[in-house]
Amino acid sequence: MTDVLKNDRFLRALRREPTDTTPIWVMRQAGRYLPEYRATRERAGSFMGLAQNPEYACEVTLQPLERFELDAAILFSDILTIPDAMGLGLSFAHGEGPQFARPVRNAADITKLAVPDMDGELRYVMDAVRLIRQELHGRVPLIGFSGSPWTLACYMVEGAGSRDFATLKTMCWNEPKLAHQLLDTLAQSVAAYLIAQAAAGAQALMIFDTWGGLLGPAPFREFSLRYMAQIVAALKADTHARELPVILFSKGAGQHLAEMADTGCAALGVDWTMNLADARRAVAGKVALQGNLDPAVMRASPEVIRREARAVLDSYGNHPGHMFNLGHGITPEVDPEHVKVLVDEVHAYGRALRS
């Protein structure tokens, strides 16, 4: 834990300080597109077997760093560990998305929910953070993360993935107090979870609000943004976590960047449907930005990947505060060689942009 950080580009960019080039990491960089990831998952037997075993989680977290000159590692885990620890029974049916054996549907279900024990049910996550920090030897910083309260609630109430998560939306409209009770319990849990990850050694924190963009503007503020702001405030009140930059990422919520920037977070993730020049104007220098190459570009030819990467870098321009990333997670069919092409181009062109 006391290793000096050898590559601090990512943390410097998060603080909007000058860097020699643009740092890059890739959402879901430890994922199915890597054959070595698939091999470890095979050995682990299941996705949850992989995520809940600190040695396996450490192994797959480090795999992409062996191949590519990435500027950050991100804890390998799932966004749904908190509801699983609350007793909902998370599983991943083969080839399908997440499922909960015991979804949350009514006041009795919601009243029963308690903030999970970070040294109990969720200890495996903190063990993984500690082990990864140790094995990283200060090569790059480690990002800890959580799903947002809104996104966790989407799955908890629906019981599985959904196109529109209308079950939770209906609860928000018909029984707003109940929805707020659920979201408040989740916000407390996410704050405790991220504080514990910080204490275990995470050096930056990210909140994934995958489904915030399904909400209209007023419900987005009331049911998603409000609870992310509550978490950021709780982190700022913690002696240790307050030092860590927080990244908020609401997919499909580009129109809300200005309000999101006012939460006290350090950076915002931006999906690929928005130009970074527009995003910069929207946040008016208050936060750094992370993104935003269309993940589908990774399936195109190397020369297209290079050209589109340069377009993203150009749209941000020669200003501090840009962490390159895809606008959403990398998909399983991407050729790993294409990731090398991307990482190398971002570093080379990022350097050229600064000179």
Next chain:
Amino acid sequence: MTDVLKNDRFLRALRREPTDTTPIWVMRQAGRYLPEYRATRERAGSFMGLAQNPEYACEVTLQPLERFELDAAILFSDILTIPDAMGLGLSFAHGEGPQFARPVRNAADITKLAVPDMDGELRYVMDAVRLIRQELHGRVPLIGFSGSPWTLACYMVEGAGSRDFATLKTMCWNEPKLAHQLLDTLAQSVAAYLIAQAAAGAQALMIFDTWGGLLGPAPFREFSLRYMAQIVAALKADTHARELPVILFSKGAGQHLAEMADTGCAALGVDWTMNLADARRAVAGKVALQGNLDPAVMRASPEVIRREARAVLDSYGNHPGHMFNLGHGITPEVDPEHVKVLVDEVHAYGRALRS
């Protein structure tokens, strides 16, 4: 065809003329939430059997008008009739989305495609339009429609539904000329299709760009918007179709409204993720707006439906040029009584708003 139009609220709003109250229709109003629709579909044997039979298509088009005081009818059909007529072999697997037996993947496939014969393969659509106009007896205007070239191409190249339609995106990046050849053939086909619907009796035309919002800003302009603009221009050059107002609807593309308003269309559809007050500012009085209640609201209680409908009406305000609708199609589990609640509230509050 010569019946005088008894309710012209919808067409007046499209022209941004004053109306006694706000007109309303509902995307997919002839759909599975209606038991009488399910009964007709049962008799037809399959979805395509329903869509390709003018009598059945007419029957289901009129069903929601028997129940609710809707201000427009929309042709019952599918957005994928054009690629089906091009020989791709459209089917709907039970409980699943559309599938093409012969997807389009390469230059040979694309070069073979020709604009379908509107009096041949697509005659059933024009027959349905003629029959519906006759059976409407001028009660309300009839909307004709098509999928956008981009959205048709998404399905034609992927062969089925997809989360990201990365196959077509990859073609756009790796082989842009080929993608443009496909999109141009589709734009010519859609223009001919809408002109034929106008000649058959449609009184307004709508283009559904369901997947335009999956594109980043530059590709949206190049691969989606450009071809919708080409279609609007072709319609304006047709003696008959030029009289018909055209509505463009790109889901998830709220940031592009200003550019879309410059195509010469009469109105834009707006999904529920954007406030109509912001949308009005974006289009600066150039076009009317259609939308934008979150379809999930229809699953909430009647009092919530009324409150949220009023919020949509308030966000547009007391200005001409608003056609109320959902922000996307109505879903099968909605109680038909809730549609009555919505329609009645929009008319009552729309009247109050004007006084």
